Amino acid sequence: MHGTKILDEADRLMTVCNSCRYCEGLCAVFPAMEMRRAFSDGDLNYLANLCHACGACYVDCQFSPPHEFNVNVPKTLAIARADSYAAYAWPRAFAGLFARNGLAISLIAAISVAAFIFGFAAVNDHAVLYGIHTGPGAFYALMPHNAMALLFGAAFLYVILALAMSLRAFWRDIGEPVGMKADAPSLWQAIRDAGELRYLDGGGVGCFNDDDQPTDRRRLYHHFTLYGFLLCFAATCVGTLYHYLLGREAPYAWWDLPVVLGTLGGIGLFVGPIGLLAAKRQRDAVLVDETRTGMDTAFTVMLLLTGVTGLAVLLWRDTNAMGPLLALHLGFVFALFITLPYGKFVHGLYRFAALVRYARERRMMAGGVAE
Amino acid sequence: MVDLNRKFDVLVIGGGNAALCAAISARRQGASVLVLEGAPKFYRGGNTRHTRNMRCAHDAATGILTGPYTEQEFWEDLQRVTGGETDEELARFMIAESKDILNWIVEQGVRWQPSLGGTLSLGRTNSFFLGGGRAMLNALYRTAEALGVEIMYDAEVIDLEIDNGMFLSATLKQRDGRISVRAAALVAAAGGFEANIEWLKQYWGEAADNFLIRGTPYNRGSILKMLLGKGVKEVGDPTQCHAVAIDARAPRFDGGIITRLDCVVFGIVVNRSAMRFYDEGEDIWPKRYAIWGRLVAGQPGQIAYIIFDSTVLTSFMPSLFPPIKANTIAELAGLLELDPAALERTVAGFNAAVRPGTFDHTVLDDCRTEGITPPKTHWARKLETPPYYAYPVRPGITFTYLGTRVNREARMLMKDGKPSANMFAAGEIMAGNVLGRGYAAGIGMTIGSVFGRVAGREAAKHARN
Numbered sequence: 001m002h003g004t005k006i007l008d009e010a011d012r013l014m015t016v017c018n019s020c021r022y023c024e025g026l027c028a029v030f031p032a033m034e035m036r037r038a039f040s041d042g043d044l045n046y047l048a049n050l051c052h053a054c055g056a057c058y059v060d061c062q063f064s065p066p067h068e069f070n071v072n073v074p075k076t077l078a079i080a081r082a083d084s085y086a087a088y089a090w091p092r093a094f095a096g097l098f099a100r101n102g103l104a105i106s107l108i109a110a111i112s113v114a115a116f117i118f119g120f121a122a123v124n125d126h127a128v129l130y131g132i133h134t135g136p137g138a139f140y141a142l143m144p145h146n147a148m149a150l151l152f153g154a155a156f157l158y159v160i161l162a163l164a165m166s167l168r169a170f171w172r173d174i175g176e177p178v179g180m181k182a183d184a185p186s187l188w189q190a191i192r193d194a195g196e197l198r199y200l201d202g203g204g205v206g207c208f209n210d211d212d213q214p215t216d217r218r219r220l221y222h223h224f225t226l227y228g229f230l231l232c233f234a235a236t237c238v239g240t241l242y243h244y245l246l247g248r249e250a251p252y253a254w255w256d257l258p259v260v261l262g263t264l265g266g267i268g269l270f271v272g273p274i275g276l277l278a279a280k281r282q283r284d285a286v287l288v289d290e291t292r293t294g295m296d297t298a299f300t301v302m303l304l305l306t307g308v309t310g311l312a313v314l315l316w317r318d319t320n321a322m323g324p325l326l327a328l329h330l331g332f333v334f335a336l337f338i339t340l341p342y343g344k345f346v347h348g349l350y351r352f353a354a355l356v357r358y359a360r361e362r363r364m365m366a367g368g369v370a371e
Numbered sequence: 372m373v374d375l376n377r378k379f380d381v382l383v384i385g386g387g388n389a390a391l392c393a394a395i396s397a398r399r400q401g402a403s404v405l406v407l408e409g410a411p412k413f414y415r416g417g418n419t420r421h422t423r424n425m426r427c428a429h430d431a432a433t434g435i436l437t438g439p440y441t442e443q444e445f446w447e448d449l450q451r452v453t454g455g456e457t458d459e460e461l462a463r464f465m466i467a468e469s470k471d472i473l474n475w476i477v478e479q480g481v482r483w484q485p486s487l488g489g490t491l492s493l494g495r496t497n498s499f500f501l502g503g504g505r506a507m508l509n510a511l512y513r514t515a516e517a518l519g520v521e522i523m524y525d526a527e528v529i530d531l532e533i534d535n536g537m538f539l540s541a542t543l544k545q546r547d548g549r550i551s552v553r554a555a556a557l558v559a560a561a562g563g564f565e566a567n568i569e570w571l572k573q574y575w576g577e578a579a580d581n582f583l584i585r586g587t588p589y590n591r592g593s594i595l596k597m598l599l600g601k602g603v604k605e606v607g608d609p610t611q612c613h614a615v616a617i618d619a620r621a622p623r624f625d626g627g628i629i630t631r632l633d634c635v636v637f638g639i640v641v642n643r644s645a646m647r648f649y650d651e652g653e654d655i656w657p658k659r660y661a662i663w664g665r666l667v668a669g670q671p672g673q674i675a676y677i678i679f680d681s682t683v684l685t686s687f688m689p690s691l692f693p694p695i696k697a698n699t700i701a702e703l704a705g706l707l708e709l710d711p712a713a714l715e716r717t718v719a720g721f722n723a724a725v726r727p728g729t730f731d732h733t734v735l736d737d738c739r740t741e742g743i744t745p746p747k748t749h750w751a752r753k754l755e756t757p758p759y760y761a762y763p764v765r766p767g768i769t770f771t772y773l774g775t776r777v778n779r780e781a782r783m784l785m786k787d788g789k790p791s792a793n794m795f796a797a798g799e800i801m802a803g804n805v806l807g808r809g810y811a812a813g814i815g816m817t818i819g820s821v822f823g824r825v826a827g828r829e830a831a832k833h834a835r836n
Contacts, residue, residue, distance in 0.1 A: 019629035019690045022423050022503025025484035034488045037685055059509060060502035062420045062627055066413055069629075069691075203501050204482060205510075212509060 006079045010044045023057040026203035028358045046174035048080035050354040055287045056202030078289035090165035097342040102294025113331030120327045129323040136249040162341035189359035210282040221275030228268020235262035269307025273300045299344030305332045373521045379405045380834035382554035387419035389798025390560035391511035392823030398518045400831035407526035410589040417562040418586045421627045422504035424497040426813035427469040435485045438495045456807025464779045468821045480510035497813040533601040536785045537792045555834035556793040558826045563771035563799045564592020574610035581673035585767045588624040604784045607772035607803025614664025617767030620692045629691040636750045638679030642670040645713035652749035668766040677762045680754045694760035703759045722753040774803035781826035795826035
């Protein structure tokens with residue numbers, strides 16, 4: 001017996017699947033399963049987070065519903081996966097944020113945006129807030145750079161701490177020592193697997209969405225989203241380096257590196273989330289954890305709003321709309337960041353860790369790693 | 372909606388590998404094709420949905436096959452497993468065609484992968500379907516639909532109009548009556564009759580009530596029966612079926628691969644009277660796998676129990692149901708509702724007869740018994756380390772051998788030996804032509820794809836002329 005009903009069900013399914021193994025070539029979950037005969041809670045959480053939810057094993061399974069064996073691996077692992085996010089949350093007191101995640105994220109976002117708008121209005125007089133600011137330091141007319149850096153720096157550090165603690169709990173639970181010695185080949189393998197979403201392709205045909213016709217569109221939109229996010233993050237990092245190392249203040253010209261990265265990233269965060277939201281709506285309900293739609297949607301919408309408001313700031317930064325738009329953008333970015341440990345973002349963290357472990361297990365089985 | 376008033380070039384009855392290969396092949400020749408699958412969409416494909424690989428000849432290793440498997444070697448394997456009950460001309464033709472099937476089936480959207488974990492012994496001879504048999508079927512259906520093949524599910528054919536070896540029409544049952552479906556040629560690819568318990572009882576008597584059917588309940592052999600009743604020549608022993616020992620707790624139908632048990636060699640097998648009845652160490656996989664269904668069918672109540680101890684618990688592939696467990700042999704007997712004293716006697720007698728040896732389950736080792744009947748001639752080790760375990764087993768019927776006689780065009784032959792004008796057969800319904808008895812892993816799919824492709828092509832050719 002396991003900690004939860006869904007882990008009991010996952011255990012039952014893994015026993016069925018381990019007796020069959022037809023899906024072995026579809027993804028990483030089944031080969032990882034075959035390395036075990038019995039499954040601890042940690043093993044099941046590992047497999048749940050290793051699953052990329054492509055849906056191929058459901059469509060290919062001779063025992064999926066309406067068969068009496070009722071094998072639905074994608075849905076079961078999706079529920080177990082979402083449960084695991086709450087279980088590993090740090091501090092524990094915030095685990096409840098996963099319960100009604102869509103509502104929680106919406107409220108935090110609303111409060112954050114409101115705080116920036118009121119903050120801007122409170123510290124700036126009307127003329128400054130709606131004034132036209134151009135040239136280096138224009139943004140800081142509205143919010144001093146040090147205040148911005150302090151606020152976001154503190155939020156960033158907290159987020160890093162919370163994510164690190166959550167990851168530590170996951171890593172422990174799946175049975176890996178916390179102080180695992182650096183295993184560069186496994187890390188590199190996981191970076192490649194995650195970077196190309198290798199296991200979201202149904203073993204080669206594509207993933208399954210609204211019917212039994214495979215496509216690759218979720219993978220494509222996820223690439224837009226992930227790489228858009230990373231480009232935006234890179235833009236912020238380059239901007240910070242410009243500021244402190246080169247003494248160059250934002251805003252920068254359209255051709256300058258932070259703006260180019262941010263623009264490309266913003267486009268990614270526009271196209272990707274819209275595509276993912278549309279795919280999500282169309283997806284066959286039998287494959288997904290319907291009770292967690294709010295969590296998925298909240299994070300995707302936050303990315304979309306971050307991207308859209310960022311692009312808006314770029315487009316209208318020379319007008320008197322810049323002040324309100326900047327407040328809006330910073331509000332969403334702040335909310336996005338502080339909720340990273342308490343929303344769908346963590347899927348990337350745990351899945352990456354699961355991929356590292358999988359790469360490591362594969363190498364150990366092949367005799368490539370001495371224990 | 373399919374327009375059933377038109378006359379199709381080719382009517383395919385069935386919905387598995389052979390049927391779809393025939394439909395695709397006929398359609399690629401330009402024929403209009405209607406597929407009538409008797410099962411609902413989820414259960415489409417008959418036994419194909421439970422398959423996982425195909426045996427094809429090849430002259431060199433491929434990306435997924437570890438070495439060559441020549442036509443001659445395939446032929447020798449086939450002769451061995453059938454004990455010579457095969458039509459050499461058809462068998463050699465099929466083996467030769469199988470080489471090209473490796474590529475042709477990929478062109479129809481099916482993807483291969485190397486042999487699955489636990490099946491390394493097939494790595495050289497058999498190509499595995501990525502995602503299994505249902506994934507293979509899904510690919511064939513997608514291709515057929517894209518080509519414009521019409522497909523109907525829950526389409527039960529209740530009669531065939533055949534005049535002097537010439538197919539005229541099929542009668543399709545509909546919610547509100549019946550409708551006649553006309554076509555210029557027929558491909559029958561509707562499987563065997565393993566799910567038809569009443570039919571099995573003709574040969575097995577009441578024992579058939581205790582058989583478990585490994586595939587869907589839709590393999591009722593109704594098309595086979597109609598054809599044989601309307602003048603088509605039969606082939607294969609009607610009394611025979613392929614049976615393996617599967618977990619007695621499996622559902623009556625469609626338990627598939629996950630209820631199979633391959634642990635006979637690791638223990639002893641007793642019947643309802645707690646007596647051993649056959650040498651558990653006679654031969655290695657896969658031969659031993661295929662004889663135990665029949666052996667159990669011959670025991671009272673068609674039930675037996677594989678008994679082993681904790682030393683071998685993880686030595687074989689896991690299966691769906693956990694073994695029944697107890698700390699003593701007597702307690703285990705109680706759980707199995709066997710006579711505890713009898714089971715203790717059997718185990719003690721077996722243990723006393725075990726001679727020392729070096730255990731190796733991959734070869735015919737020297738661990739054997741002396742002085743008991745039946746002996747266990749290999750892999751005999753004492754059952755003495757509790758806890759003890761048991762799996763109850765029953766015969767699991769995979770397929771039947773009775774079929775329609777065909778020639779190398781997959782054209783049915785009539786009782787007078789003359790070829791039918793426009794009727795073709797492919798798959799399990801004619802497997803008995805090349806597989807008169809026995810089994811070799813993946814050969815059913817070879818028969819289905821090769822003869823399906825041929826049948827579709829020849830049917831289309833006939834329809835066009």
